[in-house]
Amino acid sequence: MARKPNTSVSIADVAKVAGVSAQTVSRVANGSEAVRPATKKRVLAAMDQLGYRPSFAARSLRAGRYHIVGLAMPSNISSAGRRIQFENIAAAAADHQYALTLVQINKKELSLTEASRRMESLPVDGQILGLGMEPYDFESFVPPSSIPTVLISQRTHPLCATVSNNQMGCGADIVNYLMNKGHREIRFAGGRREAPANIGRYAGWVQAMQDNGLPIQDPLFGDWTADSGYRMGTILARDKSCTAIFVANDTMAVGVIYALREAGIRVPEDVSVIGVDDSMVGVIPRLELSSYRFNDERVGSVAFDLATNPPAEDLEMPHILVPGTLVERSTVAPPR
Amino acid sequence: MARKPNTSVSIADVAKVAGVSAQTVSRVANGSEAVRPATKKRVLAAMDQLGYRPSFAARSLRAGRYHIVGLAMPSNISSAGRRIQFENIAAAAADHQYALTLVQINKKELSLTEASRRMESLPVDGQILGLGMEPYDFESFVPPSSIPTVLISQRTHPLCATVSNNQMGCGADIVNYLMNKGHREIRFAGGRREAPANIGRYAGWVQAMQDNGLPIQDPLFGDWTADSGYRMGTILARDKSCTAIFVANDTMAVGVIYALREAGIRVPEDVSVIGVDDSMVGVIPRLELSSYRFNDERVGSVAFDLATNPPAEDLEMPHILVPGTLVERSTVAPPR
DNA sequence: TTGTAGGCGTTATCAG
């Protein structure tokens, strides 16, 4: 029922009613000092009467800026890690009086180029591309010169700033933590093999185990769900030398713990378990799962800053990995 | 480091390089037929060379429309229900080639008026206000005449279209379902007392129990967490006549089940349990929780439609309650 | 097939 596009009242309409020039209305609209109180009052009255609202389009046209950042994300925003990141980017934007425009990427074939193209037609001053699974054109992507571009990625990119949680650091931190507790036989129960988050955490585990001269047993991999954790748990339950298990997320960690307990293995008395994401708080009664919490707030604010305040073009592109923190709870203890 | 606002290349720049008029460039940019191939080629080359991107501001200024809808939500977007709704609104927008601009409302005092005011300064053709806890100015809110406004609310509003999941229907559906299984002693274990979702589900329970002449025992209330569910479960475990429990969300339902089982009460053999939200899939190993799933996709698409395609002003404001569906799993069985 | 004029709503600038 196409109603008329914009019956919007312009500054000129207000000016006419108030009996002043358009410029004066503009001054009032922008809170200029240089308007006589009486005039100001008349203008405000006219605005009110007409229901004046400044045109975003006209203002941006003049200003050349929008005060909006764009965010591209895959359609399944609510998946564990991503939704929090999303929320924190939104918060960072709000803190700076920016709005956030979301572009959902539905296609199976995630492409930075395509996401960026969609963004180019929108009113954004900068863009943040957070396309989880590494897009196939990651290497070859050339950001538009007119929009500062930030990628949420663990990998560096020659032409774009990049930010990410430090997944490798997470893996290493967890190993070191368990080692300091006295563990040596630390197993890795991962998520989806090809997921970047999984790859990073796994790499951190391998690295730290090697650095510390600890024995590296074959890792297991699941699909991030509790059931897959349970399956891995039944296997690990038969591993008699294992004293600690590093599970790549909390959901799977719960599954692992169920399986261990069913096999008569106590947690943490017999085997320690630690997860990642700190996502189970309040979800399972009286489960005090040790975990690793990422600093998504920081990732969000860094991404926002880089998108709105890009580094000089000739400099090296920043690559920022944000560390998280270990949350000690009761599923980890020294080995028997 | 305020770089120059917009070093953006305009249609005129392209025109100069291509040796044509601005109008011709415009034609090419909009895929007009009436351009000689050779000319078109030259223009495209010039565009490419200069990195031309059409100005959103200028286009909207002319068109009087933005192809963007605004969404206001409280900052804790990730809370169970809300994030899914958010996701589905975003999806509906994407389906229609609209972008979605998010405005986060941080304040404790949620106000429709304030949310709307922030929206007025943004490039949106319509707005969806989804401020969970009923805002204090719900009754008195007057939407701006220039922006079609949709509220996500179970209540009707005199001046705005409203959409929501049918919480009361949910409550009634669950009672009827359990009753058809043969249950009469159906208890209600709710969430936060004052939460609209809780109030709706509770009201549906009361209504359906009354309509069917079933005995209404005192309801219990928690805070949506598993631990609060557990506490309610310990109380319900002592209720010998109870044969079925309607828990207002899945997280609490898990807590209830834990408590029952610890008290030696089997689920579903002794007592049936059903939750709401269908949010525990894949989270707890081998838990097959019966639940009620809302149709957030529909809520999202209806909200979007109403925001972009508002009803004529003189008509009654639409109030749409979207029903969900029961998901039968293994925590419900006929009573002993 | 291509070009010219005008205006969308705003604000910077300069004149009064």
Add this chain to the structure above:
DNA sequence: CTGATAACGCCTACAA
């Protein structure tokens, strides 16, 4: 303190 003018980038309407 207030007003006139011009320009931001684009597109509709009309003219060539």
